[in-house]
Amino acid sequence: MTQRLFSYHGNTKLSQSNDDKEQTMATIAFIGLGVMGYPMAGHLARAGHDVSAWNRSGAKAQQWAKQYPGKACNSIAEAVNNADVVLTCVGADKDLEEVYTAPEGIISNTPATAILVDHTTASAGIAETLAEAAQAKGQGFIDAPVSGGQQGAENGLLTIMCGGSDDDFRKVQPILECYARALNLMGPVGSGQKTKMVNQIAIAGLVQGLSEALHFAEQAELDVRKVVDVISKGAAQSWQMENRSGTMIDGEFEHGFAVDWMRKDLAICLEEARKNGSRLPVTALVDQFYGDVQEMGGNRWDTSSLIQRLRKK
Numbered sequence: 001m002t003q004r005l006f007s008y009h010g011n012t013k014l015s016q017s018n019d020d021k022e023q024t025m026a027t028i029a030f031i032g033l034g035v036m037g038y039p040m041a042g043h044l045a046r047a048g049h050d051v052s053a054w055n056r057s058g059a060k061a062q063q064w065a066k067q068y069p070g071k072a073c074n075s076i077a078e079a080v081n082n083a084d085v086v087l088t089c090v091g092a093d094k095d096l097e098e099v100y101t102a103p104e105g106i107i108s109n110t111p112a113t114a115i116l117v118d119h120t121t122a123s124a125g126i127a128e129t130l131a132e133a134a135q136a137k138g139q140g141f142i143d144a145p146v147s148g149g150q151q152g153a154e155n156g157l158l159t160i161m162c163g164g165s166d167d168d169f170r171k172v173q174p175i176l177e178c179y180a181r182a183l184n185l186m187g188p189v190g191s192g193q194k195t196k197m198v199n200q201i202a203i204a205g206l207v208q209g210l211s212e213a214l215h216f217a218e219q220a221e222l223d224v225r226k227v228v229d230v231i232s233k234g235a236a237q238s239w240q241m242e243n244r245s246g247t248m249i250d251g252e253f254e255h256g257f258a259v260d261w262m263r264k265d266l267a268i269c270l271e272e273a274r275k276n277g278s279r280l281p282v283t284a285l286v287d288q289f290y291g292d293v294q295e296m297g298g299n300r301w302d303t304s305s306l307i308q309r310l311r312k313k
Contacts, residue, residue, distance in 0.1 A: 024174075025047075025048050025049050025050065026049050026050070026084040026085050026175060027049075027050045027052075027082055027083050027084045027085075028044055028049050028050065028051045028052070028083060028084065028085050028086075028087065028175065029051075029052050029053075029054070029073075029076075029079040029080040029083040029085075029086045029087070029106075029110075030044065030051055030052070030053045030054075030070075030079075030086075030087045030088075030089075031053075031054050031055075031076060031079065031080075031086065031087070031088045031089070031090065031099055031106065032054075032055060032056075032088055032089040032090040032099075032120075033053055033054075033055040033060050033061060033064050034055075034089060034090075034091075035150045035153070035256075036089050036119070036146065036150065036153045037055075037089035037090075037119070037153075038060070038064055038153075039150075039153045039154045039156075039179070040087070040089065040119070040153050040158075040179045041053050041064065041068070041070065041087075042064070042067065042068040042070075043156050043178045043179040044070075044087075044175065044178050044179075045068040045069050045070040046068060046069065047178045049175065049178075050070075051068070051069075051070035051071070052070065052071045052072075052073050052078070052079040052080075052083070053065065053070055053071065053072055053073065053079065054072075054073045054074075054075065054076050054078070054079040058072070058074065061073065075104060076099060076102075076104060076105055076106060076109065077104050077105075077108075077109040080106055080109050080110040080114075081109055081110070081111075082111070083110055083111065083114050084111075084113070084114055084115070085114060085115050085116075085117060085172055085175055086106055086110055086114055086115075086116045086117070087117045087118075087119060087175075088100075088106070088116070088117070088118045088119060088120060089118075089119040089120055090120050091120070092120070092122060092264060093122050093123055093125075093126040095120070096118065096120055096122055096126055096130060097126065097129075097130075100116075100130050100133065100134075101130075101133060107130075107133055107134055107137055107139065108137075110137075110139060111139075112137055112138035112139060113138070113139075114139050114140070115139065115140035115141070115142065115168050115171055115172055116130070116134050116139055116140065116141045116142070117141075117142045117144050117172055117176070118130065118141075118142070118143050118144060118145075119144050119145060119146050119160075120145065121145045121146075121193070121196055121200075121261075121264075121265050121268070122143075122145075122193060122268070123193060123268050123271070123272070124143075124163075124190035124191075124193040124194050124197075124272060125190075127141075127143035127163060127189050127190045127192070127193050128189055128190050131143075131164070131189040140164065140165065140167075140168035140171075141164060141168070141189060142162050142163065142164035142168055142169060142172060142189070142192070143162065143163045143164065143189055143190060143191075143192040143193050144160050144161070144162045144163075144164075144176065144192050145160075145161060145192055145193055145195075145196035146158040146159065146160050146161075146196075147159040147161070147196065147199050148181070149255075149256035149257045150256040150257070151255075151256060152181070153179065156178065156179040156180075156181075157179075157180075157181040158179055158180050158181060159180070159181060159182040159183075159199075160176055160180045160182070160183045160184070160192075161184055161186050161191075161192045161195040161196055161199075162176075162183070162184065162185045162186060162191075162192045163185075163186055163187055163188055163189045163190050163191035163192035163193065163194075163195075164185065164188070164189050164192075165188075166185065169185040193268075194272065196265075197265075197268060197269045197272055200262070200265045200266060200269055201269055201280060201283050203240070203303070204262075204266060204282070204283050204286040204287070205282050205283070205286065206238055206240050207240055207244075207286075207303055207304055207306050208282075208285075208286045208289065208306055210238070210240050210241055210244070210245065210248070210304075210307075211248070211304070211306040211307035211309075211310055212310065213231075213236070214228075214245060214248055214249060214307055215307055215310040215311065218311075224249050225246070225249065228241060228245045228246075228249075232245075240304070244302075244304040247304065248304050248307050251308070253298065253301035253302045253304060253305040253308070254301075254302065255302045255304070256302050257302055257303050258299065258300045258301065258302060258303075259290050259293050259294060259298055259299055259300070259301050259302070259303060259305060260294070260299045260300065262290055262303045263287060263290050263291065263294070266283060266286070266287040266290070267287070269283060270283065270284060270287065286306070289306055289309055290303075290306070292309045293305050293306065293308065293309055296308060296309065296312065
């Protein structure tokens with residue numbers, strides 16, 4: 001029998017895994033059912049966990065509960081009051097502060113034995129602040145931002161980078177594996193957010209480089225798809241080229257992570273760089289380019305839309 005990971009509450013359930021070993025199920029609260037959180041919470045419910053979900057828009061939570069075997073709650077306090085694990089995926093630092101530290105929020109209403117896991121892309125500072133507040137109540141805390149976009153969330157193939165204690169990570173690892181392709185503990189609280197910053201810094205430069213390459217090919221009147229087919233077999237190959245070059249060529253930008261969200265993330269990167277003395281000239285420039293895309297009305301276009309800025313006469 002698999003060892004129990006928590007001192008479970010309520011109707012703890014056991015299910016059989018594919019290798020016929022007994023697997024422990026947890027009582028889980030999921031806070032935030034946006035484009036990422038909605039399918040992530042769904043994977044947990046379909047895996048057999050007892051999931052209670054809350055969203056600022058109650059109608060979204062009700063819709064989720066009709067689609068998945070879980071419960072929609074009218075308040076955060078209702079969702080978390082019996083939880084072994086609380087997972088959050090909200091907008092930004094201010095949203096996290098609200099859902100975690102308000103009197104009716106997570107920390108005040110979750111059992112002291114619970115572990116809190118935040119999937120929001122936010123600052124390392126807010127992760128450290130929330131961890132301190134949770135630990136004062138006896139709760140564990142892990143910052144666990146994700147990469148892979150809406151498609152990764154829907155397919156259960158996210159990359160999750162975590163910051164927290166070894167013990168807390170070990171306890172929640174089987175839960176996070178319900179929607180993870182890669183899952184790593186990067187260090188103490190805040191390390192997950194800093195790793196996500198590295199991810200966004202790398203993506204910013206890659207997308208700009210790919211945009212310039214495709215734009216150059218267009219201006220040179222080459223067969224752009226044939227060009228991509230050739231160079232993707234060599235050193236220029238990247239995930240962005242493999243998965244976004246075709247839609248970039250077609251001018252389609254409805255494929256997940258929005259420009260508004262990327263600008264939020266890059267602002268976090270640039271602020272952290274000021275604190276640790278990093279120099280990010282390309283990231284700062286690409287951030288300005290995304291500002292140009294916003295001025296073109298592309299706030300909700302995906303991040304590959306940088307090419308439209310170059311096409312604009």
